[in-house]
Amino acid sequence: MTRSTPDPTRRPTRPSAAVYRRRRAVALLLLLLVVAGVAWGVTTLLGNRGAAADAPVEPAAVESTGTPSPAPSPGHVAVCAAEDVTAQVAVEPSGTGVSVEVSMRNSGEVPCLVDVAPGALVTEIESGSDAVWSSAHCAGDATEELLLDTGATTPVTVSWDGHRSAEGCPDEQPQAGPGTYRLAVALDGAPLGENEVFTLG
Incomplete structure (x- = not known):
């Protein structure tokens, strides 16, 4: 069997210019992909750190113990309980009438109004059974x-004053006559203190 002997005078064939251009385009594309991947990775890492820093801190859960609500602020004074x-x-006695103290x-445990x-x-x-006088008859809506x-x-x-x-x-009410009277005091409709009996005239 006879083998062909290569001709030492023949030069090897070089790739064409088009092949070089394709190789350069592929290499450039790969380089751009690598750069883009690195940039995306850095951006993602920094973004996650910023989000973690800006995230609001949730308050720790507090188990209810049934503790009463806090007392009113020092500037607030409650109305007295009856x-x-x-x-x-x-x-x-005071002239034809009486002075009541x-x-x-x-x-209670705190000051009140x-x-x-x-x-x-x-x-x-x-x-x-005769209702002689009441401070509410001429009181109006005033508060004190x-x-x-x-x-x-x-x-x-x-x-x-005895009238x-x-x-x-109504005006010009008559003067109450001599006799025995009973006085009662109430706070918002609830009896307050003991009834007092007194005599006029």
Whole structure:
């Protein structure tokens, strides 16, 4: 078998210019892909770190223990509860009428406000079944708040000039005559203190 012997004078064939251009395009494309991948990776990493830093911190869950709500702020004073207010009533003659002193005491645990206007702290005078006078008849809608300190006694004075009164506060009511009368005091409709009996004339 005869083998062909290569011709030493023959030069090897070089790739054409088109082949070189294709190779360069592929190499450039690969380089761009690598650069783009690196840039995307760096951006993603930095973005995750920023999001973690900006994320709001959730408060830790607190298990309910049934603890009562906090007390009102120091600047707020509550209205006195009816059961926390007690009183002693004293009646003194004053001309043709009487002067009534209601010594109010706060038996609660905190200072509180009480309305002592004639329409809230109502004083009524009767003679038997005859309703003679009530401070609510001419009271209107006025309010008069009084601060009662804890354990302290605060006097409130109510005056009756001896004239009768009626619903609507009509003028020129007659003078009550001599006799025995009973006085009762109520705070927002709840009896306050003991009834007092006194005599006129």
